[in-house]
Amino acid sequence: DFANQKLGAVVTTAALAAGVDFPASQVLFESLVMGNKRLTANEFSQMLGRAGRPAYHDQGKVYLLPEVGRSYGDETEESQAMELLASEVEPVKVTYSEDSQLEQFLADICAGRANTFSQLIKDYENDEFPLELEEAFSILLDYHLVNEKDNIISATKYGRAVSVSFLSYGEADFIRQNMLKMDPLDIALELEPFDNAYLSNRITTQIGRILKINMSTRLFADSTLDILSSSSAISKLEPHLRERVMKLQMDFYTCKCKERPFCGCFQRELSRRIVKKRLNRRDPVEISRKLMRDYEIHAYAGDIFSWLDSLIRMLEAVRKIANAYRNKKAVQQSNQLIRQIEN
Structure with missing residues (x-):
């Protein structure tokens, strides 16, 4: 209803505001706390980022409404508001799993951020990973996600399809090996079954x-x-x-x-x-x-709706990988299923 302009505003808790994801022209902060804790710079940045969206608005607007005289401990809400406005996003320490490490490396290669193995080492020399960099790179090569020629690394068409689909290399390899033997729907259901029953x-x-x-x-x-x-x-x-x-x-x-x-x-x-x-x-x-x-x-109807949406994303991944291997039949079947589920 909000997206269709039947509602003028949506009121949320601070926790929900951090997860709201629809185009809004402006965000108003009536409070600067989440539960009994002050908003951090990162939480504040995430919430104000909800204001304005390309193709919907020329600019996003953010309003803070601190109450004069209100204080949290030794600090007034006004001074807290000024601190948040002047704050910068704090560094985030990422804890990688094996899959997320490989996904990150592949994304960097697809984006052109790293085109040599030495560049990967330089970019991540201070980060902690579950896999050694050489082992992770070997997996990308073994699973045909990247190519290396004359020390230059480039993503394969298949690798790009995997990266933009946010798949693990195991999920992607299951699709690649079975798209000639299984129907796209069966592949998607194998990887994304409904479980909230x-x-x-x-x-x-x-x-x-x-x-x-x-x-x-x-x-x-x-x-x-x-x-x-x-x-x-x-x-x-x-x-x-x-x-x-x-x-x-x-x-x-x-x-x-x-x-x-x-x-x-x-x-x-x-x-x-x-x-x-x-x-x-x-x-x-x-x-x-x-x-x-x-x-x-x-x-729950909401769980069914969310799962169908996830299933569509998985069918889109099947379609992208099938397209990378020029499997027109699987592409057409995936497109038809996506249209039918959406409509």
Whole structure:
């Protein structure tokens, strides 16, 4: 509603303001604290950065509204406001994982920030990494993300597709190796399954009482999967609940995997059915109600919406990698799926 100008303003807490991400022409600071702590220079910078957005506004405006006479400890709110206005962003110490280290190196190479290995060493000589620089660079070469010729490093088309998609090299390699064998949707579901699903309180309460345990409501918890795959507790449920759980078993516990029910097939099949309902033009609210009505599975509409958005990002990644390898069929299939899910 705010984006459509039906609302003139959005009021948030300081914590939420740090995560708001929609085009606003101006930001007003009614308070300069977050909870019982003063805003830091970095928090203040992040929040004021919400004011104005290219293609929407010519400039962004920020207003601070300190209250005369109000103080926090020995400092007045006015002096705090002046300090924040004069402050600069504080250095941030980044803790890298192996994947984020490789992602950072690849991004630097794609952006032209580093085109030799010696330049990479110079840029990161004072940083701590889980992998030695030589080992990290070897991984980029081994996975065909970069090329090196005459000591000059350049990103491959595949490497650029991976970098702009913010994928780990493992995820990207899974797409690369399977895009000729698997449908783009199956690839995306393998890498981005829906996981915010829960059993209804009615079922978990009854099963917990029968087995004399505190049963997890998380649908894909190992303990929940184990209980749902057996019949001892299910047979003692009330008839209408037992019928829905049995329907869940028949619809989702159909694989022949040795690791069943811990193989992930249940999660992928539920994810596939959510997508299928979306392709049939069901909105997240309708999908949520359908899951509860048929299976006593509780999935928030907001979680379904967010997951569909993440799935689209993964399909876009599949499309970019397929395009790098000139796989027109996978590109077309990905485009069609993205349009159908979005519309």
